[in-house]
Amino acid sequence: MENSILGIPTLPAFFSIFLLIYLFAYFVVFRNWGPKHRPEASSCLISLAHGPTAAIMSMYSILHSHKAPTFASPNDTFQNTILEFSIAYFFLDLLHYLFFFPSDVLFILHHLATLYVFTTCRYVVHHGAYAILVLLFLAEITSGCQNVWTLASYRRADSPAAAKLYDFLSPRFYVFYSVFRGFLGPLFMFKLGLFYASGAAEPKIPRWAWVSWMVVILIAIGLSILWVLNLWIDWHRNKVQKKET
Structure with missing residues (x-):
């Protein structure tokens, strides 16, 4: 059964909401920003609308499941709504x-x-959302901080306040991101991989599905670790250079 908001299917309803936020950001909030950062900042604003909300909804779903879920449990209505969001x-x-x-x-x-x-x-599969939402929570819990940090980075050359905010947030955001994306994410991925490899998910989640999901998850987490590692290296290099000057 298709989910709906006021009779409108949730997927197009959510898309319309994000589109309105994007257009408002592009034509109103960031209208005076440069041609490069204007669309980037607009993307950040819809990410701010999505990330913390998705993290909260995912955590609520995880904590308030009516039955003891497994990584292969059928998707419930609320889980499907979060996925569509x-x-x-x-x-x-x-x-x-x-x-x-x-x-x-x-x-x-x-x-x-x-x-x-x-x-x-x-x-397609209609199962496995519980595990996907755990990963979504781990990914999006850092989104709010990341987007504020990103917006500050766009303006730091022109605004002392933005530069100060960027410098303040950088190490704190890196720690926050490292914990969730660099430690808890891989830990959960390992646990999920063991579950899938045991065959416990089949036939509810076909092998082609869980194998492809694990490949995507593995690559995504690996790239996240490389990204934050490069940020740490740059931060340390800049700190050393400031001490030398």
Whole structure:
């Protein structure tokens, strides 16, 4: 049965909401920003609308499951709603990258892979959302801080306040991100991989599905670790350079 909001299917409803936020950001909030940072900042705003909300909804779903769930449990209505909420966001942000930054292949592939996992879980397999939402929580819990940090980075050259905020947030955000993406994420991925490899998910989650999901998850977590590692290296290098000058 299709979920709906006021009679409107949730997926197009969520997409419309994110689109309105994006357009408001682009034409109102960031209208005076430069041609490069204006669309990037607009993307950050829809990410701010998605990330913390998705994290809260995912945690609520995880903590308030009516039955003791497994990683292969059938998706319930609320879990499907969260998946649709995230599908709407990632699809719009994918369009954003295709239109403004078509050469940013890594982000485009990331969004396509994420959409693959969410859509197959929601519309094809109909099982396994519990595990996907744990991963969504671990990924999006850092989103609010990351987007504020990103917006500050765009303005730090022009605004002393933004530069100060960026410098303040950087090490704290890196620690926050490292804990969730660099430690808890891989730990949960390992636990999930053991469950899938044991065969406990089959036939509810076909092998092609869980294997492909694990490949996407493994690559995503690996890239996240490399990204934050590079940030730590740059931060340390800049700190050393400041001491030397």
